[in-house]
Amino acid sequence: MELEYHNTPGNLYWKGSPRSVAFDATGIREKLARTELPCFVVQDFRGRIGISTEGELATDGKGLQLLAMASALPPSQLGDPDFRRDYNLKYAYKTGAMANGIASEELVIAIGKAGLLGSFGAAGLVPSRVLQAIEKIQAELPHQTYAFNLIHSPNEEALEAGAVKLYLEKGVHLVEASAFLALTEHIVHYRVAGLNEGTDGKVLINNKVIAKISRKEVAAHFMQPAPERFLKLLLEKGKITPLQAALAARVPMADDITVEADSGGHTDNRPLVALLPSIIQLRDELQEQHQFEHKIRVGAAGGISTPASALAAYMMGAAYVATGSVNQACVEAGTSEHVRKLLATVASTDVMMAPASDMFEMGVELQVLKRGTLFGLVRNCTSTISATGPLMRSRKKSG
Numbered sequence: 001m002e003l004e005y006h007n008t009p010g011n012l013y014w015k016g017s018p019r020s021v022a023f024d025a026t027g028i029r030e031k032l033a034r035t036e037l038p039c040f041v042v043q044d045f046r047g048r049i050g051i052s053t054e055g056e057l058a059t060d061g062k063g064l065q066l067l068a069m070a071s072a073l074p075p076s077q078l079g080d081p082d083f084r085r086d087y088n089l090k091y092a093y094k095t096g097a098m099a100n101g102i103a104s105e106e107l108v109i110a111i112g113k114a115g116l117l118g119s120f121g122a123a124g125l126v127p128s129r130v131l132q133a134i135e136k137i138q139a140e141l142p143h144q145t146y147a148f149n150l151i152h153s154p155n156e157e158a159l160e161a162g163a164v165k166l167y168l169e170k171g172v173h174l175v176e177a178s179a180f181l182a183l184t185e186h187i188v189h190y191r192v193a194g195l196n197e198g199t200d201g202k203v204l205i206n207n208k209v210i211a212k213i214s215r216k217e218v219a220a221h222f223m224q225p226a227p228e229r230f231l232k233l234l235l236e237k238g239k240i241t242p243l244q245a246a247l248a249a250r251v252p253m254a255d256d257i258t259v260e261a262d263s264g265g266h267t268d269n270r271p272l273v274a275l276l277p278s279i280i281q282l283r284d285e286l287q288e289q290h291q292f293e294h295k296i297r298v299g300a301a302g303g304i305s306t307p308a309s310a311l312a313a314y315m316m317g318a319a320y321v322a323t324g325s326v327n328q329a330c331v332e333a334g335t336s337e338h339v340r341k342l343l344a345t346v347a348s349t350d351v352m353m354a355p356a357s358d359m360f361e362m363g364v365e366l367q368v369l370k371r372g373t374l375f376g377l378v379r380n381c382t383s384t385i386s387a388t389g390p391l392m393r394s395r396k397k398s399g
């Protein structure tokens, strides 16, 4: 097929095989989906508008009129390249822990093998079950990165301490720290016990922390070095060395901060568009103050469930994105077919807040499914009866 040109030399044109231009709706849709290729929107001499993902720009007047173009944007280039490099990932994408092994070994392994970062849902599980998960995941992902959840347990401190002990003993080098209201001796222990000094004098961080937060004041704790009082305590108990205590002053408590907006599970119901920029700004202020060698990265979670919502978070400056609810419906999730089916039919509005069992006494709530289940309604009812006063709605919480 020969093309006719009626062009003005000097302007930008598109030159390439006419066969590569799609003018029909199906063809255009297919081309638009190939985000890993450049996209040229062209107009032919008959006035038809089409799309090609091939060809090149020309100025000699020989080509189709170029209306618009977009560079290639492969998903593997989204987010912070340091996040991908540090955790040896193909994509700056992590899946969040889901309690009681809902974020199962199978899920973490499948995610890890696909070049993403999975976090095992250790909360609510007994240590022997968590140990089983560690051994399975370590065997299946010898070269990939994985994380385990370290959840703050204000009412059962031994659980948090036990999890740290297990992670240190078994060489779990990355935790997703969540539900913290402030720092504790245990999370500081995990972080600082992994510090060492390299031959070049730089601090080596062997125990990485991705802290999930939904409040600025909690984020600030993780964006600064470990507090002196915990270092002193841990030194006295012989849990860290004097060198590690000294090195702790040079690094923040977390490598990454996941900003959790309105989400499934525990949530403060904040909108991502408001929360993410304010935490990025806080990070910049504290980085300016502390001049850490490695700037803390800020990722986004909460309501991310489609390519469009993931892209929106990256475009807002998220170093990485994290998902939760959508993963509960997948085949690898440690849940029932009934739950999977329910999740497959609901809309984002089919949810409600209900009291959280792990922080019930503090009046903390979490977001649960409303449609197709009486869980939320019954929980709200029983909590009003069993609470001594009206249910506090002080929703703790931070991630």
Ligand SMILES: Cc1cc2nc3c(=O)[nH]c(=O)nc-3n(C[C@H](O)[C@H](O)[C@H](O)COP(=O)(O)O)c2cc1C
Pocket: 095, 096, 097, 098, 099, 100, 102, 121, 122, 123, 149, 151, 176, 177, 178, 179, 212, 260, 262, 263, 264, 265, 266, 301, 302, 303, 304, 322, 323, 324, 325, 326, 328, 399
């Ligand atoms: C059923 C369920 C259980 C969860 N359990 C935990 C948990 O134990 N620890 C944790 O850090 N986050 C937990 N999360 C939060 C997720 O890791 C993730 O941050 C959140 O779901 C992201 O928001 P999204 O649900 O809107 O995608 C849970 C989420 C869900 C849906």
